[in-house]
Amino acid sequence: MNQPTTWERLRADRDWLGFWFMLPTAAFLLLFLLYPLGLGIWLSFTDARIGTPGKFVGLENYEWIIGDAKFQTAVFFTLLYTLVASVFKFAIGLYLALLLNQNMPFKAMIRAVILIPFIVPTVLSAIAFWWIFDPQFSVVSWSLRQLGWIEGNINFLGDAWNARWSVIFANVWRGVPFIAISLLAGLQTLPPSLYEAATLDGATRWQLFRHVTYPLLTPIIAVVMTFSVLFTFTDFQLIKVLTNGGPAGSTELMATMSYNTAILGSRIGEGAAVSTAMVPFLLAAIMVSWFGLQRRKWQQGEDND
Amino acid sequence: MIDERRFTRRDALKAGAAIAGAGALEAANLAAFAQAWAQASRWKPEKGAKLQLLRWKRFVQSEEDGFMALVAAFTKATGVPVTVLNESLDDVQPKASVAANTGQGPDLFWGLYSLPHLFPSKCLDVTDVADYLGKKYGGWVPSAVTYGKSGKGWIAIPVGYNGNLINYRQSMIEKAGFKAIPQDTAGFMELMKALKAKSVAGGFALGRASGDGNAWVHWCLWAHGANLVDAKDKVILSSPETVKALEYAKELSTHFVPGCAAWNDSFNNKAFLESQVSVTNNGVSIYAAAKANAGKDPKAKEVMDDMNHSLWPVGPAGKPTEFHVAYPMLGMRYTKFPQAAKAFLAFTLEAENYNPWLQAAVAYLTHPLNAYDANPVWTSDPKLSVARDCAKRTLTAGGLGSVGEKAASALADFVILDMFASVCTDRASIKDAIAVAERQARRIYR
Numbered sequence: 001m002n003q004p005t006t007w008e009r010l011r012a013d014r015d016w017l018g019f020w021f022m023l024p025t026a027a028f029l030l031l032f033l034l035y036p037l038g039l040g041i042w043l044s045f046t047d048a049r050i051g052t053p054g055k056f057v058g059l060e061n062y063e064w065i066i067g068d069a070k071f072q073t074a075v076f077f078t079l080l081y082t083l084v085a086s087v088f089k090f091a092i093g094l095y096l097a098l099l100l101n102q103n104m105p106f107k108a109m110i111r112a113v114i115l116i117p118f119i120v121p122t123v124l125s126a127i128a129f130w131w132i133f134d135p136q137f138s139v140v141s142w143s144l145r146q147l148g149w150i151e152g153n154i155n156f157l158g159d160a161w162n163a164r165w166s167v168i169f170a171n172v173w174r175g176v177p178f179i180a181i182s183l184l185a186g187l188q189t190l191p192p193s194l195y196e197a198a199t200l201d202g203a204t205r206w207q208l209f210r211h212v213t214y215p216l217l218t219p220i221i222a223v224v225m226t227f228s229v230l231f232t233f234t235d236f237q238l239i240k241v242l243t244n245g246g247p248a249g250s251t252e253l254m255a256t257m258s259y260n261t262a263i264l265g266s267r268i269g270e271g272a273a274v275s276t277a278m279v280p281f282l283l284a285a286i287m288v289s290w291f292g293l294q295r296r297k298w299q300q301g302e303d304n305d
Numbered sequence: 306m307i308d309e310r311r312f313t314r315r316d317a318l319k320a321g322a323a324i325a326g327a328g329a330l331e332a333a334n335l336a337a338f339a340q341a342w343a344q345a346s347r348w349k350p351e352k353g354a355k356l357q358l359l360r361w362k363r364f365v366q367s368e369e370d371g372f373m374a375l376v377a378a379f380t381k382a383t384g385v386p387v388t389v390l391n392e393s394l395d396d397v398q399p400k401a402s403v404a405a406n407t408g409q410g411p412d413l414f415w416g417l418y419s420l421p422h423l424f425p426s427k428c429l430d431v432t433d434v435a436d437y438l439g440k441k442y443g444g445w446v447p448s449a450v451t452y453g454k455s456g457k458g459w460i461a462i463p464v465g466y467n468g469n470l471i472n473y474r475q476s477m478i479e480k481a482g483f484k485a486i487p488q489d490t491a492g493f494m495e496l497m498k499a500l501k502a503k504s505v506a507g508g509f510a511l512g513r514a515s516g517d518g519n520a521w522v523h524w525c526l527w528a529h530g531a532n533l534v535d536a537k538d539k540v541i542l543s544s545p546e547t548v549k550a551l552e553y554a555k556e557l558s559t560h561f562v563p564g565c566a567a568w569n570d571s572f573n574n575k576a577f578l579e580s581q582v583s584v585t586n587n588g589v590s591i592y593a594a595a596k597a598n599a600g601k602d603p604k605a606k607e608v609m610d611d612m613n614h615s616l617w618p619v620g621p622a623g624k625p626t627e628f629h630v631a632y633p634m635l636g637m638r639y640t641k642f643p644q645a646a647k648a649f650l651a652f653t654l655e656a657e658n659y660n661p662w663l664q665a666a667v668a669y670l671t672h673p674l675n676a677y678d679a680n681p682v683w684t685s686d687p688k689l690s691v692a693r694d695c696a697k698r699t700l701t702a703g704g705l706g707s708v709g710e711k712a713a714s715a716l717a718d719f720v721i722l723d724m725f726a727s728v729c730t731d732r733a734s735i736k737d738a739i740a741v742a743e744r745q746a747r748r749i750y751r
Contacts, residue, residue: 049710050402050423064748069741070723135564136576157512157567160732246513247566248727249719263399264717266423266710267749 041279044272050262054269061273071274074252077164079281081253082233085171089228090221092172093179098209100180101187111184118177126241129170133157133242157243160250167242167251171235178231179224186220187213226289230282254278335374338657339382346652348434350645355386358649359400360415361632362391364669365593371665375658382652385645395515398423398713405637412640413649418452418702418716421461421635422709428460429636429643434651435459442654443675446696451708452631461635462650465663465670467588468629468695469520470614473507477583477611480504486584486615490528490553493618497560500583507584508561508576510568511726513719516630517570521586522725523628525557526550527700528620533715533746534706540746543739549621551728551735558729566730578608588630589614589668589692614691616698629671629699671695706750714749 010016044061048054065071100111117125132139133156141153157163194212203211236255239245245252245260254274262271358376363369376387390411392400397416404410405424414420421428435453439445445453449463471486478486481499500507510518526532531546558565562582564572573585578595592612598605617627634653636646652658654674663672664682668689672680673696683693703712715721724742727733733741 050399050406052406068745070745133567134575135567135572136562136579136581152563155564155567158564158730159566160730163567243567244513244569246569246723246726247511247730248723248732250732260717264395265714265749266399266402266717267714 040272041276043269044276046269048268048272050266050268057269061270062277065270065273065277070249070252071257073249074254074257074274075277077251078233078254078278080164081168081171081235082229082285085168085175085232086225086229088168088172089175089179089232090225092176093224094183094221096176096180097183097187098213100184111181114180115177117174118181122174122237123241125174126170126238129166129238129242133166158247160247163243163247163251167239170238170242171232174238175228175232179228182224183217183220186217186224190216222289226286229285229289233278233282233285335378335657335661336381339378339652342652342655342657343382343648346648347437348644348648348651350383350385350648351642354642354645355388356413356640356642356645356649357388357390357411358413358415359390359392359397359411361394361397361417364588364590365666368662368666368669371662374665375653375662378658379649379652383645383648385642385649387649401635408639410637412642412646413634413636415464415632415634418631418633419708419710419713421452421633422455422707423713425455425460425709427638428455429638429640429646430458430460431462431636431647431650432458434462434647437651438462438654438674442656442677446673446675448631448696448699448701449673451701452633461633462654463631463633463673464653465632465666465672466629466696466699467632467669468671468692469517469586469588469627470691470695471584471617472577472587472591472612472614473584474505474580474608474611475613477504481583486618488616488618490618490620494553494557494560497557497584501560505580505583506560506562508565508568508573508582509557509586510570510573511558511566511722511729512568512572513722514568514570514572515716515719516588517573517586518568518722518726519716519719520628520630522554522722523700523704524617524626525554525620525725526721527626527628527704528618528622529553530620530622532704532706533721534704534711534750536705538703538706538711538750540743540750542743542746546621547739548735551725551738553620554725555728555735566726577612578605580604580608589689592688593667593669613688616691616694625698626700627695627698628702629695631699631701632670668692711750715746718745718749720745720749 004012043054045056045058046054047057047060096114100107100114104110120128131137135153135155135158138153138156140156141150144150144154155162156166190213194216195208198208198212234255235253236259239251239253239256240259243251245256254277258271258275258278260271261274262268265271360372363372373389376389380386394417397414398420400410401414401416401420402423404414405427435445436459445463448466452463453459453461473486477500478484478496481496481502481504483496483499487493487496497507509521512518526547529546529550531542531544531550533540533542535541562576573582573587574591574594576582577585577587577591592609592614595605595609595612599609600606617625619625634650636643636650640646653662656676659672659677660680663670663677663680666682668682668686671692671694672678678693683690701708701712702716703709706712720742724738727741728735728738
């Protein structure tokens, strides 16, 4: 009998079989995730322009953007935008989820309606917000003027801080349904027996929420909020359409800045540096939610490590 | 001389056709001309040639219709099919850059300002086309030479310009005590002040409006003798002239309607059409929109009847410092059909094609060749006449400096626009705003 060759052994081996099955997925991930990420990081160390490969320039791009007042403003606003919008989205989303979890007439329809802001394409909703925030034709300004509460129009997007709060508001509006519906799905998996037991023990509604609902929901909250923070941090369309980063860069996000620099300004290297600078922030956000919120003791009591 | 005569006779014929409302006659003329042209032309398309052209997405429907009629005539005469792709204005440049450097993509690109100068060595040399057209049609305007030429040869044909003009309401400036737009910066300040005090205020975009915003702040900068760079591309922004320009803009902006800092390119159109502003800057598209709706909307008719256009005031610099959009068209060196591409470029600017197209664009486009001053569009409607001189008066992207990649980068980064906006909205002192812009400019122009 012939000795099987190495190849024949690898082909038949059960342990290697798993490897063979993983190979297509691994190739897919390498090609479509790792390669672009690696290329982006590599480009950020070069002085590439659109079409020309560029030379290696070390940390030069990073040194430049760190000293750039516009980049500093963009980082500051990206963090503010993510933090404030996420907090509001979480609070409102959780509240809505709890409400929708109650028994009420037309439940299915109301749940569907809640999803509307999420379904409408971002660019379209941004255009609707144009009309809400328009310096001349804002419906909000108009209504308040009719009521006699204000005299002139509200300068929603023309003032740096007004513009910042306005775009945050638009982002919250858009992001709430995702969180509400995801948390609602989580709420519906909670076992009713726990509530029965707690009620028999005489727990108040607040105690039910604090000691039953919330701990059981944390794994889902962790996942949902991680996604929400990542989406918000990398937001692009809303800002691009509403303000394009104006006035004078006060609503610029790192994502829009990266696009402007790399694609419209054709300085790929510098734009790649701006987007690579987002990675540490994103990693930090993932770490916090996965290692923080997913700890067992949060779910199962203080002394169960 | 012969050309000139044929050109006017042709116009008379066309005017007659328009009055009779006989579009069919015109189409037949165009087809007959096209065939004759193709036979006489020195650029013979390669066998089996076909062209792909990527252009910016139109703003005025009739302009695109006119362009497509021209494309159809070219195909009919030469047998070369031309596919026209439309992309939004912002996307033309990145696509062209990638195509130029990968060596594949559309044969012809029609884009903005400095497009051909981003990759001059990849552009088809069109010196013969430019010389032919220049000789035949009274010469190129100076800015067309700057945009079209790189070194000794031509790398693009600046097919047209889009004039950015002061749009104003006659009744409103009269209410403020003015008959016309003052043609000096001091008088213009008085007008804006009086409008705010006694009539309806005006306003110019301070948001990131790449068209209207860039147009007015560059006018203001140059009108005061300030410049981003000198002729050798050395950054010279930090100067007393820049301070003057910013002081002027800051004072001017106190007379604006509230909210200009939020304006992008379309906000002022809406506000003007609703009579919320008396003076703003724009192409002739507000007028076109008002005209299109005048039949069914009395408000639009009122705007159309009352509004007018003006060129920009001249400042301390002592000469016109306007900044109009230029639209150069270029062929790629990688094209397999260079003769067909050249034939198309030449064909486009021949009077028989260009005149009707220019008319269809109703002054949205201004010609780069002097002979087209005689196009009927400049006399048919006195409110559009001022746009005739836009190509002659405009300065080029980059000001005194080169029109290439650096100028395009500075525009894309809103270096000048953000400097003005941050001063006018009190986000930064004049000194700080200049320092930020100067630092950015040094980086771009290193």
